[in-house]
Amino acid sequence: MARLKRVAVGILVNIYLGFLNFLLYPILLMLLPSRIPEWVLKVQGDLTYLLSRGQRSKVVSALRRKVPAAASDAAARRIARDYFRIQTSFFYYTLFMIRFWVKKWLPRFVTYEGLEYLDTSLKCNKGVIMPTFHFNHPIATPGFLEFKNYKVTGYAVHPWDLDVPAVVKINAWLGYYVGMLKGDLQMAWMKRNPKEVYSRRLKEGGVFVVLIDIPMPEKKDLKPMRFMGEQFLFPSRIVDIIYETGSPVHIGYCVRDNNDWRRAKVVVSPRLAMTGNPEEDLQTIISAHEAAVLKHPEQWWGWSRYERGTQKYHEEYKRRKEEIRKKTDD
Numbered sequence: 001m002a003r004l005k006r007v008a009v010g011i012l013v014n015i016y017l018g019f020l021n022f023l024l025y026p027i028l029l030m031l032l033p034s035r036i037p038e039w040v041l042k043v044q045g046d047l048t049y050l051l052s053r054g055q056r057s058k059v060v061s062a063l064r065r066k067v068p069a070a071a072s073d074a075a076a077r078r079i080a081r082d083y084f085r086i087q088t089s090f091f092y093y094t095l096f097m098i099r100f101w102v103k104k105w106l107p108r109f110v111t112y113e114g115l116e117y118l119d120t121s122l123k124c125n126k127g128v129i130m131p132t133f134h135f136n137h138p139i140a141t142p143g144f145l146e147f148k149n150y151k152v153t154g155y156a157v158h159p160w161d162l163d164v165p166a167v168v169k170i171n172a173w174l175g176y177y178v179g180m181l182k183g184d185l186q187m188a189w190m191k192r193n194p195k196e197v198y199s200r201r202l203k204e205g206g207v208f209v210v211l212i213d214i215p216m217p218e219k220k221d222l223k224p225m226r227f228m229g230e231q232f233l234f235p236s237r238i239v240d241i242i243y244e245t246g247s248p249v250h251i252g253y254c255v256r257d258n259n260d261w262r263r264a265k266v267v268v269s270p271r272l273a274m275t276g277n278p279e280e281d282l283q284t285i286i287s288a289h290e291a292a293v294l295k296h297p298e299q300w301w302g303w304s305r306y307e308r309g310t311q312k313y314h315e316e317y318k319r320r321k322e323e324i325r326k327k328t329d330d
Contacts, residue, residue, distance in 0.1 A: 022167075087304075093256075
């Protein structure tokens with residue numbers, strides 16, 4: 001019965017997402033570059049904010065505790081509402097970026113900050129490693145850099161390997177492959193020989209953009225780093241790649257304009273100084289991203305799942321798994 005229920009729920013989710021991605025969003029895309037689609041999506045985000053009581057409570061609580069700009073309840077709820085708007089519009093924004101690529105509207109609406117730092121590092125012909133966070137959309141940073149004619153490789157789970165509804169897989173596939181068709185964008189797919197892809201790109205003097213936030217408890221390369229005033233777990237493999245390649249390191253991220261979603265800005269940091277100490281260097285990268293999260297808290301994916309990234313949650317998670325294992329053995 002439980003299996004039948006999961007199948008039924010999966011069908012309903014696909015129908016709902018299919019309606020959005022294959023009917024509603026294409027209609028809205030035809031109205032670009034007007035702001036009418038943005039207004040519709042913000043209403044959808046506000047409804048999600050109102051209806052998602054439990055998730056809203058988690059987000060507001062995390063913002064209140066971690067973000068100085070959200071110290072008051074009113075400020076936390078305002079930031080949380082913008083957060084929900086951005087999260088709710090995720091699938092639309094994939095198609096939005098494709099539409100802007102195809103219609104060649106990006107130069108009118110996308111700006112860049114810090115490209116001079118990236119250009120200086122690329123002159124050493126080693127390529128650049130760019131750790132990034134889930135800022136509003138993971139495809140935005142590599143995609144918008146590729147539009148500026150940088151050789152870019154991103155790192156992600158292949159769409160067909162995702163444990164998500166079929167419509168989500170198609171949406172992700174479109175986001176990646178249109179970028180690959182339109183310019184020099186490559187993807188290093190997790191579990192599909194990614195090292196060969198990103199190593200070759202770095203040797204060619206390209207940019208390797210790799211997501212390092214929102215770690216899951218079952219990953220094995222997690223290290224506790226100081227983030228938002230407590231120990232938070234982050235994958236450490238990126239530091240090994242930095243040492244193996246000797247590539248310069250910059251963080252990068254993309255922020256969407258809250259007042260006009262057609263507009264976005266890609267930010268590249270100055271080169272980060274690496275010391276050769278793995279913990280210090282990973283902390284340097286994390287601290288640079290923390291500053292960006294505090295500056296643009298509504299743009300970061302992590303608030304609704306913040307607790308899952310903490311060392312405290314990880315230890316409790318392991319304890320519960322061990323208890324279940326012992327009960328099973330008995």
